[in-house]
Structures are given as structure tokens and as C-alpha cells.
Amino acid sequence: MGDVREFDVVIWGASGFTGRLVAEYYLAQYGASGELRWAMAGRNEAKLKAVQKEIGAEGVPLILADSHDRASLDAMVARTRTILTxxxxxxxxxxxxxxxCVAGRAHYCDLSGEPNWMRRTIDQHHEAARDNGVCIVHCCGFDSIPSDMGVYYLQQQAKAKKGEFCKHIKYRLIGMSGGFSGGTLASLDGTMAEAKADPDVRRMLLHPYGLNPRDAMDGPDGRDQQSVVYDEDAGQWTSPFIMALINTRVVRRSNALADFAYGKDFRYDESVLTGDGIAGRAKGMAAALSVGVLMLDPKKSLLRRTIDKFLPDPGEGPSREKREAGFFAIRLIGLFADGTKMEAKVKGDRDPGYGSTSKMLGESAVCLALDGDKLPGPCGVLTPSTAMGEALLERLQQNAGLRFELG
Ligand SMILES: NC(=O)c1ccc[n+]([C@@H]2O[C@H](COP(=O)([O-])OP(=O)(O)OC[C@H]3O[C@@H](n4cnc5c(N)ncnc54)[C@H](OP(=O)(O)O)[C@@H]3O)[C@@H](O)[C@H]2O)c1
Structure with missing residues (x-):
């Protein structure tokens, strides 16, 4: 983006739980008036001012913009290189x-975990965004940066060390702690409700290549794992992973947007490691059951309503102590055509849903705003790895507390 704008990044939603965490992260990492020119935006001035005061961001400019007022959005977009929402x-x-953003030529990143909405934005905006030199990047949080950038990292290592890409990568969650995000649950419920009401949405949601370009929606992968399965390569039992629904589609879109660099026969799947022996299998069954409960309709299921009482509402999340004590760890098992393996780990130093997510999203926006000459291009509705590649990998490791390592 060659034009000179007042800000590098505007955080829209800075009065909310996650937006505030991103603002706190920018304050700590970049300062209020340092090299990064950033502003906090929202619809309610009093709320924004209160957050500004609470986090000590008095020097940070405020912008008012409401989702129902297009003129206010256009005016906000015109002032910045990147919008983080x-x-x-x-x-x-x-x-x-x-x-x-597409019309006003500002890059865009978000935390959407809503595949049906992302399908619509791809269909409506991919070409115009590409023509206008605008990168639209969904899924810049725990879903789906560790998956998408983890696969990117392992494939770069595979190419460098073995001279070829892995034909199949398995994402196996080793563990995470820090609690579920209320916002993510609300988005999941919204997605499920849309899928129930509209068979096209349901078909898209179940389609393993549902986010691929329309003319490239086939490949060897089938439905996400539905039951407890023993994984020989991992040497453990595995259970379904709720975020596979979005992460696997993002990784497959990355491969398609890169002209199938990993091959049209590249396979990718996700699940959770639950250990070996009878205990591992039993743990897997319990985990599978809890995923099933989260998929229940919160309006119709008594069980889900009862469990919801113990889950966070949108706008609620874990305390600072819980976020700082949180973590996630993922094992990526790459399989080559000759049957040999290469493994990598992706680790985060905060709870996945908020502490790590706010840093991943914050660094994605800075990367889009400031690393223009390092971005792979061309623009469009992209994924984290196809929009930012190496530049983001570097930022995540240097600033956002993520580790990508072989072994
Ligand atoms: N993928 C992930 O890993 C992940 C993790 C966390 C969150 N998320 C997603 O991030 C989103 C936010 O989550 P959150 O927990 O931070 O929610 P939140 O605390 O409820 O914040 C929502 C923000 O949106 C603002 N807002 C609502 N309606 C608006 C409107 N009409 N115009 C302008 N602003 C409006 C709110 O402003 P007011 O303060 O004025 O109400 C608030 O700043 C959710 O979609 C959630 O799914 C994803």
C-alpha cells in the first residue's frame, strides 16, 4: 500500500474484551506514540475513553465508527493502512x-471463525480486493494461525532439508490451557444456527474444501474426524478437534491459492492427542463427548443450556492470571511420499483464545501495514500464510511468544 495515511493500524472493537487486549499488547510492545502509528476505534466514545484510561493509553487517538453507519466506516478506513477488527x-x-476496506484500499484482518461468512466474503470480494491491492485476512487468531503457519513452517523445512514437500500433515493437539472464549462459542452457535436453517450453508460447512476457489473444491480429504481413532504415526489415541472445522479449510485454501504448491493430492487433518492404552482411549471418548455437547443447539438442548452456565458469555474471558499461566502445544506430523516422517511443534506462551490470539492478531495487522515489500502477494481474500508468509513467521516468533521448531 503506497499511499501515506495517518495510521498504520486501527483497532476497531477496542472497547471489547479482545480488542482491549490487542491495545494493551500494542502499548507494551510499541508504545503509544512510537514507530507504530495506531488508534483505537469503536462505536461508543465513553466506553473507548474508559478503556483508554484503564490501560493507560491516553496518548492513543480514538475514532468513532458504527457498523450500521457506512460513512463512519469509510472515514475510518481512509485514515489507515490496515484495519484490525x-x-x-x-x-x-x-x-x-x-x-x-476493499473500496478504500486498506488491508484487513480479523478473528473470524465463521466459515459460512468467509465463503461469502471470498465470493464477493476476492477479485476486487486483488485488483485494488488489498489483503483481506480472516482467522488471525488461535484459529487458524498455528495450523496455517505451522504447515507453512513444516513444508519450508521439508523442502529445505529433504527437497520435497510432505504429502500429508497431521495436526495433533498435545494440550492447551486457559479456557474457551465466549466470543468463539457465540460465533460457533451462530454458524450452527445458519447451517440448520439453510441446506446450502450446511453443505458448505461439511465440505472439506469449502473455502477453496470455486473451481478447485476437490481433493483427497474427507470429513473431519468424528470419533476416537488410534493414530499409529502419533502412537496415541486421538479425539475430534472442534476447530478442525475451520482450520483444515484454511490450510487447504492456502494450498489452493499457492497453485497447489504441496500438490493436488496433499492431505491435512486435525485431532487431539489423548494418550495411549485404555486410559488414552477413555480420555478420547470423554473428549469426543464434550465436542458433541458443544455442537448441540443451545436453544433446544437442556444439557447444553446447563453446561453454558459454566461457559463464558461473549465479552467475557479468562483473567490476566489465567491468560498468563495458559499455553498451547501442537505436534505436526509430516509424511513424505516414501513413507518417511518429519515432525514439528508449535507452541504458544499464553492461553490460546485471548492471550496468544491478541498477540497473533496484533502482529498480523502490523505485518500487513509495515512489511509490504516482504509480503508474498498478490492480494485478495487470503489466508495468514498466503498473505504474509515468512514475514509473519518472523514476527510471531520475535514478538508474539510463538515457537515453531522441528522435532
Ligand atoms: N478465533 C479466536 O481465536 C477468537 C478469540 C476471541 C474472540 N474471537 C472473536 O472476536 C470477536 C470479539 O470477541 P470479544 O470476546 O472481544 O467480544 P466483545 O467483548 O463482545 O467485543 C465486541 C466489540 O464489538 C463492538 N461492537 C458491537 N456492535 C458494534 C457495532 N454495531 N458497531 C461497532 N462496534 C460494535 C463492541 O462495542 P461496545 O463496547 O460499544 O459494545 C465491542 O467493542 C468475536 O466474533 C469472537 O468470536 C475469536
Missing amino acids: TVGPYAQYGDELLAA
Whole structure:
């Protein structure tokens, strides 16, 4: 983006739980008036001012913009190189902002975990965004940066060390701690409700290549894992992973956007490691059951309503202590055509849903705003790895507490 704008990044949604965490991260990492020129935005001035005061960001400019007021969105977009948005659910609040970014030539990143909405934004905006030199990047949090950038990392290592890409990569969650995000649950519920009401949405949601370009929606992968399965390569039992629904589609879109660099026969799947022996299998069955409960309709299921009482609402999340004590660890098992393996680990130093997510999203926006000459290009509705590649990998490791390592 060659034009000179007042800001590098505007955080829209800075009065919310996650937006505030990104603002706190920028304050700590970049300062209020340092090299990064950033602003906090939202619809409610009093709330924004209160957050500004609470986190000690008095020197940071404020911008008012409401999702129902397109003129206010256009005016905000015109002032910045990149918009970072935490105003969700995105299917509800995101359309006008996204259109404003494409028209107003500002890059965009979000935390959408809403595949049906992302399908719509791809269909509506991919070509115009590409023509306008605008990168639209969904899924810049725990879903789906560790998956997408982890596969990117392992494939670069495979190419460098063995001279070829892995034909199959398995994402196996070793563990995570820090609690579920209320916002993510709200988005999941919204996605499920849309899928129930509309068979096309349901088909898209179940389609393993549902986010690929329309003319490249086939490949060897089938449905996400539904039951407890023993994985010989991992040497453990595995259970379904709720975020596979979005992460696997993002990774497959990355391969398709890169002209199938890993091959049209590249396979990718995700699940959770639950240990070996009878105990590992039993743990897997319990985990599978809890995923099933989360998929239940919160309006119709008594069990889900009862469990919801113990889960966070949108806008709620773990305390600072819980975030700082949190972590995630993922094992990526890469299989080559000759049957040999290469493994990598992806680790985060905060809870996945908020502490790590806010740093991943924050660094994605800075990368889009400041690393222009290092971005792979061309633009469009992209994925984290196809939009930012090596530049993001570097930032995540240097600043965001993520580790990508072989072994
Ligand atoms: N993928 C991940 O890993 C992950 C993790 C965390 C969150 N998320 C997603 O991030 C989003 C935000 O989550 P959160 O927990 O931070 O939610 P939140 O605390 O409820 O914050 C929502 C923000 O949106 C603003 N907003 C609502 N309606 C608006 C409108 N009409 N115009 C402008 N701003 C409006 C709110 O402003 P007011 O303060 O004025 O109400 C608030 O700043 C959700 O979609 C969630 O799914 C994803």
C-alpha cells in the first residue's frame, strides 16, 4: 500500500474484551506514540475513553465508527493502512467494514471463525480486493494461525532439508490451557444456527474444501474426524478437534491459492492427542463427548443450556492470571511420499483464545501495514500464510511468544 495515511493500524472493537487486549499488547510492545502509528476505534466514545484510561493509553487517538453507519466506516478506513477488527460475530457486523476496506484500499484482518461468512466474503470480494491491492485476512487468531503457519513452517523445512514437500500433515493437539472464549462459542452457535436453517450453508460447512476457489473444491480429504481413532504415526489415541472445522479449510485454501504448491493430492487433518492404552482411549471418548455437547443447539438442548452456565458469555474471558499461566502445544506430523516422517511443534506462551490470539492478531495487522515489500502477494481474500508468509513467521516468533521448531 503506497499511499501515506495517518495510521498504520486501527483497532476497531477496542472497547471489547479482545480488542482491549490487542491495545494493551500494542502499548507494551510499541508504545503509544512510537514507530507504530495506531488508534483505537469503536462505536461508543465513553466506553473507548474508559478503556483508554484503564490501560493507560491516553496518548492513543480514538475514532468513532458504527457498523450500521457506512460513512463512519469509510472515514475510518481512509485514515489507515490496515484495519484490525474484533467486532463480531462477523456475519452480523462485518459486511460493511469489509466492503469499505476493499473500496478504500486498506488491508484487513480479523478473528473470524465463521466459515459460512468467509465463503461469502471470498465470493464477493476476492477479485476486487486483488485488483485494488488489498489483503483481506480472516482467522488471525488461535484459529487458524498455528495450523496455517505451522504447515507453512513444516513444508519450508521439508523442502529445505529433504527437497520435497510432505504429502500429508497431521495436526495433533498435545494440550492447551486457559479456557474457551465466549466470543468463539457465540460465533460457533451462530454458524450452527445458519447451517440448520439453510441446506446450502450446511453443505458448505461439511465440505472439506469449502473455502477453496470455486473451481478447485476437490481433493483427497474427507470429513473431519468424528470419533476416537488410534493414530499409529502419533502412537496415541486421538479425539475430534472442534476447530478442525475451520482450520483444515484454511490450510487447504492456502494450498489452493499457492497453485497447489504441496500438490493436488496433499492431505491435512486435525485431532487431539489423548494418550495411549485404555486410559488414552477413555480420555478420547470423554473428549469426543464434550465436542458433541458443544455442537448441540443451545436453544433446544437442556444439557447444553446447563453446561453454558459454566461457559463464558461473549465479552467475557479468562483473567490476566489465567491468560498468563495458559499455553498451547501442537505436534505436526509430516509424511513424505516414501513413507518417511518429519515432525514439528508449535507452541504458544499464553492461553490460546485471548492471550496468544491478541498477540497473533496484533502482529498480523502490523505485518500487513509495515512489511509490504516482504509480503508474498498478490492480494485478495487470503489466508495468514498466503498473505504474509515468512514475514509473519518472523514476527510471531520475535514478538508474539510463538515457537515453531522441528522435532
Ligand atoms: N478465533 C479466536 O481465536 C477468537 C478469540 C476471541 C474472540 N474471537 C472473536 O472476536 C470477536 C470479539 O470477541 P470479544 O470476546 O472481544 O467480544 P466483545 O467483548 O463482545 O467485543 C465486541 C466489540 O464489538 C463492538 N461492537 C458491537 N456492535 C458494534 C457495532 N454495531 N458497531 C461497532 N462496534 C460494535 C463492541 O462495542 P461496545 O463496547 O460499544 O459494545 C465491542 O467493542 C468475536 O466474533 C469472537 O468470536 C475469536
